[in-house]
Amino acid sequence: MPLWKKSSSKSPDVYTTTHAIQGLAKDHIPETGMSPEEAYNLVRDELYLDGNARQNLATFCTTWVEDEVHTLMADCIDKNMIDKDEYPQTAEIEARCVHIIASLWNSPEAEDTIGCSTTGSSEAAMLGGLALKWAWRDRQKKAGKHHDKPNIVCGPVQVCWHKFAKYFDVELRQIPLTEGSLHMQPEQLKDYVDENTICVVPTLGVTFTGVYEPVKEVCQELDKIQFETGLDIPVHVDAASGGFVAPFLHPELVWDFRLDRVKSINASGHKFGLAPLGVGWVIWRDKKELPADLVFNVDYLGGNMPTFALNFSRPGGQIIIQYYNFMRLGYVGYRAIQLACAENAHYLAKKLSKLPELEVLYDGKGALPCVCYRLKEPKKAHYTLYDLSERVRMSGWQIASYPLPADMQDTIVQRIMVRHGVSHDSVEQLFEDIRKALNYLGKNNIKWSEAGPSFSHG
Template sequence: MALHQVSNGAGQTYDDVYSTPISARNLAAHRVPEHSSDPRAVAAMVKDELALDGNSSQNLATFCTTWAEPEVHHLMDVCMDKNMVDKDEYPQTAEIESRCVHMLADLWNSPEGGTTMGCSTTGSSEAGMLGGLALKWRWREARRAAGKPADRPNLVCGPVQVCWEKFARYFDVELRQVPLEPGATGLRPHQLREYVDENTIGVIAILGVTFTCDYEPVAEIAAELDAIQADTGLDVPIHVDAASGGFVAPFLQPDLVWDFRVDRVVSINSSGHKYGMAPLGVGWIVWRTADHLPEDLVFRVDYLGGDMPTFALNFSRPGGEIVAQYYTLLRLGHEGYRKVYEACAASARALADEVEAMGPFTLLYDGRGALPAVSWTLADGGSAGFTLYDLTEQLRTRGWQVPAYPLPPKRQETVVQRVLVRHGIGYDKIMLLAKDLRAAVDRLAGGSTGAPETPGFHH
């Protein structure tokens, strides 16, 4: 666009967006501006700043959706005015939420999929906290009914995402985090006896461990709790944090028993905006049966026009993500989800083979049997001549975001890297990553930490 006034053909002229007053100064950072500005110019300036963010399609650290079909963008626009909490004003959006809950209950083999309780949330963290609150309330009711003290609840888990640490701190629950054993990628059933007691409100089993991408063995954990109950009388329920795996396992590993087919599993949370392929931010919580959600946790609101039950931690929130989730479930179906994640898993396995062939790495998870992802560590950090943190910085020069971080206790000395293969990240892109990874390793092993060389242009 030319840097002068242009006419719209109706006698009016408009300044080029880069010659308007707002483009001639820094954008406001601490005070609301006194005067209005041209909307085109404001949008252009903000968009220019956003261009400084990383390329989300190269962000292989995040589990979250970074690509969506045009139809999803359109539905999100249509739903900008829909407040999910106002079910009286937006009854069809509320109906769509209910359909999603029952679809997921069926997907996760709920014995009462058509009548059980569940809801959407802003993400799997909120959903997990609701599951934790239900565990605490039911434990407390049982303790009080038995005439026992109910002031020292604890929650047992392996390496978990920070939302469970938040839950424990915010809601006054002791978090008994079982340390990783050598060679393990998550909680192992035989570790439970040392941590479970009469004050345990539940055990968290992770379907897609954040640190390694592997699944914890839910059925085996349940079997160990069965044995503990037989020996001690302690009846400890399981909540499955399927933030990532809840939308993967039913399609990639349909025979894996991890969900409500396990009698001890009372609730499951998952993230629609991760492998559910919905936009940020939507999560889901489903209880095995309606009675596993204590009535004390349900509030009834009548000041929006109608008597509406609500049991999410948030109040007002957008309905677009829920509608987009429903669209994705309808659009893909079992067949589509399976095809997408078979392709993602094939790309992950190919990357794992490339990483293993490079020499200095040991795979922790090779993309087989759990999430479409890969995690690895240095085989011998002392002789490699570089750290995984160095490798992370080298990959950033090509735009890749591949995190390096220590494992949880007692394996904190082990630093790992992780790549998540999501919808919208194709095989070709993963192979380009493998090429850049190999080049970065060669530079670091050779003692160079400079930017990668690019071929010159010659006539």
């Protein structure tokens, strides 16, 4: 057969195929498939409609990784990390990460403490909350008291705690914010805790603003409450973002297992832990803090082994990359990255503070590498921060705008996350685009804009 006939069945160009001309199936599986090349190009083209992740400064999540990370992720694509019998080295690396993180958080038993990976900090938070609920229930039973009305006390928490409260039948007592304060105040605790409080949850890196809640002072206030009332209330620290920032930028800050009252901590590896999306961590102070009732022994995977995560069938790649980062960067490398992010955030805050329209609420110093601000005179402006978000998005930037929670809902803020991969030049360009957008909004009446909240929890 002539060569031209052999090749005639293959389209010379992917965009002249039937699927490219008529479109991809939207609501049913097609009768026949297509070549890998065609499928890849046509699906990839749809992804161009997404925002540019590198310009998404609303998210806390990793958006830049080294080439070696892509290779390692591909090496792990077929590994189900939950199957520890078939993938023992992946299980070993997960255990190493637990001990390394426990050491970062000053665990008194870092070498043999208990913890696990999760799909993210939300699952990790729920595991920490469940362990504390079970422990509270057991204490109540032993004391002959009712155990059907548990509560947790917190400040402005991430939405996963609202989910935890609803899913697991726990009352959420959220301490309201007050003007001039961006987090819960320890002296407020006495009005919210009681014998049904399973834990207090301070946040190391408040989602709305980036500030740290004062974990040490919260513990000290709970010590005082215990002395006065006898209530011994534990603390779970939601360090979803700050857990991989504070050990490197603020090692002198006491927030972790150096405080006896802190029983468990969760964090997200795919935020400032620098791993790709899909991994979180929960660490308990020691083994007795994880009730045995929450640990399941499974044997269908090839061997009998304990498990206490919520999910089965999870990829191992993100865990491997977490370990890769620990080995690749070391303490010095992590500190250098977080310091660069913090310096760029503070630089941006200084630039923004010179704009007459804005009031900077948090400047990137002392907590997460981010900036939070509001309009200086929102009632006089004929536009909102929602409009500003919409305007800068025309240049590709995605910035979170939303009302603050709990008694400050009338205050609209913007938050800009400065993560690994956000350079000084990027910050300069973003500032110029914000300045130009404010100038445009100030000169044009857009009071009928339908722009609304744009918020990223993770």
